[in-house]
Amino acid sequence: MNQIVVVGASAAGLAAAETLRREGYDGSLTLIGEELDPPYDRPPLSKQILASLWEADRLALRTLDQLTALRLDLRLGARATGLDLTERVVRLADGAEVPYDGLIVATGVRPRRLPGRDARVLRTLDDALALRKSLSPGTRLAVVGAGFLGAECAAVARGLGCAVTLLEPAPVPLAHAVGERVGRVLSDTHREHGVDLRTGVTVTAIADGGVRLADGSLVESDEVLVAIGSRPNTEWLTGSGLEIDDGLVCDAFCAAAPDVYGAGDVARWHNPLFGVPMRVEHRTNAAEQGMAAARNLLRPEARRPFAPVPYFWSDQYDMKIHAYGHLRGHDTVEIVEGDLRQRRFLAAYRKGERLVGALAVGMPPKAIRPWRQAIALSSEEQQ
Known part of the structure; x- marks a missing residue:
């Protein structure tokens, strides 16, 4: 491949671009982002930024020097409006057409x-x-x-x-x-x-x-x-031939078509660990999926399924919430440590006999970390 295009310049897109360079890709690399700001972190927006604890300059995911070192054709303030799989070009709102050999779609979501x-x-x-x-x-x-x-x-x-x-x-x-x-x-x-x-x-x-x-x-x-949820940014893919169903539909390798991969909030992929399609709108998943998509695009002969145990966190007042797994659709919840009344507890989520998730409130992060492996092992045993 000599021309790789990444559409979406947030966490997933940046992780994909960095992984491509780290894995030895030396060709043209175009990163397209609709916002004018360079890639920045979103979780602090509803916490530190809104509370005036941070200013905007603390959100940058990389410094200007770090972005320069990636040798990107960085196009900010550019909106993708179309994709031609036959001609292998991404069309932009300003009329430009960006050719590609490999494409990673990481266009995220927008609020409902x-x-x-x-x-x-x-x-x-x-x-x-x-x-x-x-x-x-x-x-x-x-x-x-x-x-x-x-x-x-x-x-x-x-x-x-x-x-x-x-x-x-x-x-x-x-x-x-x-x-x-x-x-x-x-x-x-x-x-x-x-x-x-x-x-x-x-x-x-x-x-x-x-x-x-x-x-x-x-x-x-x-x-x-x-704050009633989000819609995947897939309108620009209409008529492209790619399958759209609550996001860009991808297989277990994050592939949507030959040499086209999805990553981050916009991607709905089959997670083989849980045996279900899922679309995860969390920061950690965006970065991990961006890396996985880049590796699979670059080395199709050595592709590996993307099978993570999703992770998310939330801060509300002095209450810290951490969770691993796929909690939706669980059958039972068991409090395995602590006390609900004290708001300091760890809960385990099961679907049938399978452990599918764990959530901790008011506990140190190390208390829940071992559950990530336990969830993965439980899911593998059920396959």
């Missing part, structure tokens, strides 16, 4: 929105800085969606002195992922910190002066943050 007037979302650095500027003591903030992103932002806003209303359609936030008992622990923490958490409510639109609910009532607020 609600009908009505524009509300704030949180995905980019600009989003975080704009939201931070709008929050001050006494600001009434309505957060739509009590998943991890919404919960983290609600916690930060309370710390800034805002009056926060957190709106969630499910009876127990995150119960589908972490289980009802653990979900109630997280919910109780928000209420104890003064958040007006309302569950079982449906938001129909963003209205003047707040959020309109299905029963017609208005939740009054000065600012509205919508």
Whole structure:
């Protein structure tokens, strides 16, 4: 290969580019990113950046010298609009066509929105800085969606002195992922910190002066943050011939087509360790999958399946949450260490006889690390 193109200049795309160079690829390497900022880290946006603990310059994933050393054709502020698999070119919004021998798609996701007037979302650095500027003591903030992103932002806003209303359609936030008992622990923490958490409510639109609910009532607020999930950025692949189904569909090697691989939030691949297709929107997976896709693209004769035990973390108030595995769809949850009431515990998740996940709250990271191997071994035994 003499021309490799990576579309998407965040964690997955950067990891892919670095891996290609580290593995000895010496040809042309184009990294295309829609944002104007060089690659930066996203998890701190809803934590340290929003809380004004960090400034933007701390987010950079690499220095300018490190990026220069990769000998990239770095195209920032460039949006991919089309892909021709036959001609092997990526088309950009400015009319340019970028040829490739190998392609890695790492275009990530964008926030889902609600009908009505524009509300704030949180995905980019600009989003975080704009939201931070709008929050001050006494600001009434309505957060739509009590998943991890919404919960983290609600916690930060309370710390800034805002009056926060957190709106969630499910009876127990995150119960589908972490289980009802653990979900109630997280919910109780928000209420104890003064958040007006309302569950079982449906938001129909963003209205003047707040959020309109299905029963017609208005939740009054000065600012509205919508955190109801994401959509994979795959529109530019329409008509390309690639399979799209809640992301770019890839096989166990992260391949979507000959010499075309997916990585990061946009990739829906078959994880052979768990035996199911999955699309993981977490920072660690983005970097690991970017590396795996690059290696498999570069050396197809020695391809290896990408079979990770996914990992994610969350900070809410003084509560640290760490988890390994594929928790969704579990059958049982067992508290194996600690106490739910003290918010210091470790929970094991099983599907049938298989250990599929582990989650720790208020525990040191080393307490949960051995569970990663245990989950992998349990999954391998079931195959």
